[in-house]
Amino acid sequence: MPVPGRWRFSQCLPGLWGDAGSSGRRRGSDGRGIHGDGDFTGAASILAALAPALEAQGGGRVVALGSVAGDRGRKRNFLYGATKAALRTYLQGYAARLAKAGVRVLCIKAGPVDTAMTWPxxxxxxxxxxxxxxxxxxxRARRGSGSTYLPSIWWPVMSIIRLLPTSIFNRLDI
Known part of the structure; x- marks a missing residue:
């Protein structure tokens, strides 16, 4: 489906948060009951539809909301983290596709934001x-591309977490 008009800036803010603990133990392990579509498939579908318009106009910016959860699979929210990791990988390829057209793509790897999703x-x-x-x-959207952590404190935190050996990481209660 063509996207009408000229686009200078587009945001993609997917985010569904379910009961990751029960999804992982009861439903996610056998592949049934996994609903990552809101975080990844829906976002990728929208971005794919937008790409031809951005290429045709020769520029623009795309900002997508990722998460620190996508940097390392954790026992409490691995389905959510998996969809955010998939989105980040998709965005890397999307940025490569659109780079020649002058489109800048930014993935904001968000830490917790004080909203209804995080209140409980x-x-x-x-x-x-x-x-x-x-x-x-x-x-950051006005000046950047690639990925960025927000708030910035997450960059050193996640750098350390990504470097931990799996045997140590799996013992942590995070």
Whole structure:
């Protein structure tokens, strides 16, 4: 389906959060009951439809909301993390496809934002308010491409977490 008009800026903000613990134990392990479509398939479908318009106009920006959860599979939210990891990989290829057309693609790897999605989750570190998140995301969207952590404290935190051996990581209660 063609996308009408000229696009300068597009946002893709997928995010469905379910009961990852039960999905992983009861339903996700056998492949039934997995609903990652809102995070990945839906976003990829929308971005795929937008790509020809961005190529035809010779430029634009795409900003997608990823998550720190996509950097390493955790026992509490591995389905959510898997969809965010898939989205990030998709965005890398999407950016490569659109680079010759002058389109910049940014994946914002968000930490917890103080919203209804995170209210029931106790003790989340480095929580950021929606207004602080939005203003920083907007600044980064205007100047960047690739990926960025928001808030920035997540870059060193996730760098360490990604480097942990699996045998140690799997013993952590995170």
């Amino acid at each position: 989750l106790p003790g989340l570190p480095f929580m950021v308010s929606p207004s602080a998140f939005a203003s920083t995301a907007w600044r």
